[in-house]
Every structure is written in structure tokens, then in C-alpha cells.
Amino acid sequence: MSVLIYTENWDGKFKKLSFELVSYAKEVAKKLNTTVTALSIGNVEETELKKLSIYGANKIITVTNANLSGLNNQAYTSVIAEITVKENASVIAFAHNNTGKAIAPRLSVKLKAGLVTAVVATPITTEPFVIAKKVFTSKAYAKVSIKSSIKILTLLQNAYGLNESPEAFNLETFEPILNESMLKTTVLDVNKISGKILLTDADIVVSGGRGMKGPENWGPIEELASLLGAGTACSRPVSDEGWRSHDEHTGQTGKIIAPTLYIACGISGAIQHLGGVSSSKCIVAINKDPDAPIFEAADYGIVGDVLKVLPDMITAVKELKALS
């Protein structure tokens, strides 16, 4: 028996969510009295792979195969199913991101394994296997039991956090069996913005809404974000208007994020927006309307003109950084 996780790399580097997933799997494995196997697909150097063992992976399996260079849902599913059988895995965990959402459901059918997505914690009990997930866009939680012998989970990002639990580095390579019939989709072109902090990876996010008045006013948001090492986000109307790019749109129909700090600038806090950010550990709201619903979700708030408050905030953060 083992807990198998799918780790994801970004140009050869693991994302924070992968380390979080190992940390999480380690606790699940302890509850089940078993070990953690981490699967990595693609070219990752040994020094990077080693990091997975710091968070508790007992074994790391790497697969490098030219046919797997782009995400192909069918082929990835087949590879992970093969490894599940080989490792006799009883729990398989993914991050609840685009990749996890693409593969986990397919794997669930292939292995006849019950799937619970967007889980927020380790299982409440393991016999029967009961786990909590978010529902209604974070407006509620549900406890779900999985009846099959193999269980598949996707972990909501930042729901668990990082936890070191060093294990010996134990690396294995695996050559999967792939046939033509699995290779029906092809990635033709990749267009990535590099050098930017990924919104879903960011610990701090500075976000702007319609209250920012126009794209020309985003300078202070970017400056504050770069001072704090933060990612930048926006509300839906802002991306719909084309003030900011679509990958910044957060909320129910955009990205769901859970940073430690979310700074909402000129965002009213509509329920659909909150759906994507309400799991943040600390929320700061700057809004000129004292009755804006964002203040109900916020931990700290300033009722005032965001275009005046932001420059002061930048100054204060600079002072703080100069002291520490």
C-alpha cells in the first residue's frame, strides 16, 4: 500500500503546490500507516527531485517520455494508472488545479476509484474514508465518503500548507507503455509569460477592481506587489473591460486562490468575487464605500479613496522593509 501523488514542475522546477501536496500526503500516509510515492513527469534535475524527499516522499518515480512532453489527458491517465497498480497505491492525490482537474476524473473512471475534488483537509476518518471538501464556491463544506478501495483526491491549494518531514532520497525511473490510441491530442504551441509570479503560487496577492477607475492607475498596484513579492489579480469586470489580462481574473468564474494575504483595492466584494478569494488567510479591503460587502469578508479595512491610500501604503511598506 502507499499514497501516490502527482507532482507538477514548471520548466524543471516544482511548484509550491507540489511541496504542499507531499506534506499533505505524508500526513495521510501516517494515518494509513504507509509511505508516500511522488510521481514526476518530465525533465527535472536530481537536486530538484530531492526536494520532494524533504517534505516526506519516501520514493520518487520519474517518467521522461517524448510523448508526454505536453499534457495529454488520456496518456497521463494511463501512465498514472500503471504506476498505481505497480505501487499498490490506495490513495492518489493531485493538486486542485488545471492539471489535477484534467486527469483525476479520467483516472477515477479507469481505476473505478471514487474521487473527491477540492478537499480542504486530511481525511476525518480512514475507515470509512470520509473527507471534507468545499461546495457552493466556498459558501459551504461537505463531508463525503468514498466507497471504493482506491481513493482519489484533489487538494485545494494552500488548504494544508508546507511541512518538512525529511526522508532518504530514493529515486526510480519508469518507462510507461503508451500506444497510438492514447495520443489523440497534440500541443502545437505554448505561449507563457515568464518572470511573473504565478497567481496561484503567490503568498500575497494585490488585486484591483473597477474602483481603480482605469488601467492607467495600475502602477501603484504593481509597485506594491513587487515590494511585497506578491502576485497581481483583478475582479471580473476589470478583465472583461480588458484593463488587465484574463489570467488575473479571480472569483467564482476565474481563478480560485487562497494566499496568506489578499489586498482588495476598489473591489466591491460581490459574492461571485468572494467565492474565489474567501479562503485567503487575511483579507485587507480598501474601498470608499463603508457599506461595500468586501468589508464583511475582510480582516482589516480602510474606508477611503484607493488612489490616495495606495501611495501611502507603498511608503509605509518601504519604511517597514528598511527597518527589517
Add this chain to the structure above:
Amino acid sequence: MKILVCINNVPDTTTKIKFVNNTAFDSNGVQWIINPWDELALTRAIEIKEAQPSEIENITVINVGLAEAEATIRKALAIGADNGIRINYDAKDSFAVAYQLAEYIKKENYDIILCGIESSDYNGANVGGMLSEILEFPSVSSISHLDIKEGKLILKREIDGGQETLSTQLPFVGIVQKGITKEPKIPSMRGIMTARTKQLLVIEAASCESLTDFIEFELPKPKAACKKIDPENVRELVQLLHNEAKVI
């Protein structure tokens, strides 16, 4: 080409969520809508058909649900789907929904099957992927652009920090997210009139077992009141974030 759009019937996004005995969603007084992502998928399919009538033979919408979902299916017909299907089944989990859909699709010959990336009720993000695996069709998830040129699909999918362009063989399951179209299409008066005459076929469900059980629901704990800081003293906010919340 024939397109099938899978639509879910979900509570309006502004619904105040309540449960009966913490074991079932309280649907009392709830307004039902087409799941927002499914509505985007449908809108895009209709846009393609309107722009290139020769490429698309037919757009069907399908729902797995009970009779109360029919108003939502009619709305999809009013938006512009050609015909609707309801599989009469009260599914207990996403696998059961995917299974019912697959049983129907196996007997038909759709080229493109579209699903939304998730449902705003149980936030599964499951049905499209499960369906494709049961059917052994290729699937592409997080699709933010879809077009058809000379019988070939052009797809873009969102990845962290960017986009990929893909090609796929048909039939295929496309799992769409926002970006695929700007705004959901609103039914016109004429659309609403003609929707009444369009076919809405009800079919009986196949027997199937679920792999998971929802056993209990819970509302999040209420949040402590927001601490207000004077706009003339922003330094205090930064101090609190540093010393009290310890987040910067």
C-alpha cells in the same frame, strides 16, 4: 458536425446557501440557472453555428436531472440550442452523471461534446473528464478558445501563466472555462417563442452505482468583524499586518 452541450441546473450564484438537517441542500425559494460555465460553452457553440452555418449541423443540450430542470433546458433552447434531452435521474455524484451521459452518447454520433469545467453547486470539476474516459475519447480541459475552420478544431487551453494551442481528433470532449466567449448569450423574445416548439426528449436512466456519498454539510464559521483603520494613518495598517496578522 454535431455538438452536444452538457448543462447542469444549479442555484443562482447569489443564493444564500442553507441545508435541511445538514444533510441536504435546502432548495426552498431557490432560483435555478444554467451552470455558468455550461452557459459559456453553449454560447460559444451557438456563435460558431451562427458564423459558419455550414460547419454545424446541430446543437443539442443534455441534462441529467429530474423534471424541475426542464425550465433550465428550455432556457438553453431559447438561447439557441436546436433540441434538448433530459435523462430522468437523480444523480448522487458526478460519476453517476457521467455514466448516464455516456450511456446516451454511445448510441449517438456527436463530434464535439462540451462540458463546463465545474458546477457552481458541488464544485466537482469531474463530469467532463469522467465522461471522456468512459467513452475513451480524447479530452482537453480548461479550454479558453474554440473555433472550427474547414472541419478542423482550433483549441486553446489555459495553463499557469499562459496558453497552449492544441489539435485533437474527433470525437472529443471539450471542458471549457471562461474566456471561451465574452458574455453568455441572452435569449431573445423570438428565441423564447421558438423554444416552446423545440423538441425536449425525456429518456429513462440506466442503472448505475455511485462511488461516493455526501454525508453531511456545514456552513463556514462566521468571521470576526473587520478592523477599520483611519485612511489618514495607513502606516498603522502596515504595522498591524506585520505585527498582529504576521503576513508581511
